[in-house]
Amino acid sequence: MNLKIYQIDAFTDEIFGGNPAAVCPLNEWLDDTLLQKIAMENNLAETAFYVNNRDEYEIRWFTPTVEVDLCGHATLAAAYVLLTLENHEGDTVLFHSPRSGALTVARSGDLLTLNFPADVFGTVDLSAELLRCFEERPQAAYKGKTDYMLVFENEAEVKGLVPALESISQLDGRGVIVTAKGNEVDFVSRFFAPQSGIDEDPVTGSAHTTLTPYWAVELGKDELTAKQLSSRKGDLKCRILGNRVEISGKAKLYMKGEIYVD
Known part of the structure; x- marks a missing residue:
């Protein structure tokens, strides 16, 4: 059995920037164990698999170690594949995730815009467990559906953070978002998720479903x-729309090929 595979750099307008994601179009769903092995072999932050289901595409995402509920950059990459390489008609792709519901990606020129549900998050205490994650003390802590978010004083502090990955x-x-007000953009962030097999993610679209409503x-x-x-x-444009978030960025094709599975 041969499977198509693409590798796309998402949230960037140049190769070797942004966040690389693998995208595998499928005719039907394969065994979950095989999907996880493919993602582990790819050894990227996420591999997106999708199956055409009439008017929409069912999509799932795997890190090298686990299946995740939502992934922005791999969804952007999957939409790029459909719109530029797999002959999808029109400028809008409708995805459906069994874990996150309806997800839309629209194309305008070379800009792709995700429409995702906004995260629901609340304040949490700066516990000893959270304070052990970084030497610098955050100003505030929040917890959303899957991630913690720590707010720091300024961009330089976020840039210089050294994570205690074991903590x-x-x-x-799923992981920890760190953020602060930006110098030249509205806000900056980083994302650490060693429990999901990703020490530091290059660009995390799903984290911006928390970051956008907060900022x-x-x-x-x-x-x-x-x-x-x-x-x-990674560069992103974000917009809050009630209980939804639009996250926009560009993407570049790095590689296409085949997977050979016995």
Whole structure:
């Protein structure tokens, strides 16, 4: 059995930037064990698999170790594949995730815009467990559906953070978002998820479902610019729409090929 595979750099306009994701179109769902093995072999933050289901595409995402509830950059990558390489008609792709519901990606020029549900999050105490994750003390802590979010004083502090990965891996969540107001953009962030097999994610679209509603309130604006301060960097445009979030970025094709499965 041969499977198509694409590797896309998401949330960037140049190769070797943004966040790389593998995308595998399927005719039908394969065994979950095989999907996980493919993702582990790819050894990228996420591999997206999708199956055409009439007017929409069912989509799932796997890290090298687990299936996740939501992944922004791999959804952006899957939409790029459909719109530019797999002959999808029109400028809108309708995805459905068994774990996260309806997800839409629309194309305008070379910009792709995700429409995702906004996270619901609340304040939590700066517990000893959270304080052990970084030497610097955050100003506040929040917990959403899957992630913790720690707010720091400024961009330089976020850029210089050294994560205690062992401590982060022991938290009861997918990972930890760290964020602060930006110097040249509205806000900056980084994301650490060793418990999901990702020490630091280059660009995390799903984290912006938490970041966007938080900073929209803090800054008093509905449209925001964002940068993720990983070594690869990532640029995003975000907009809050009630209980939904629009997250926009560009993507570039890096590789296409075949997987050979006995």
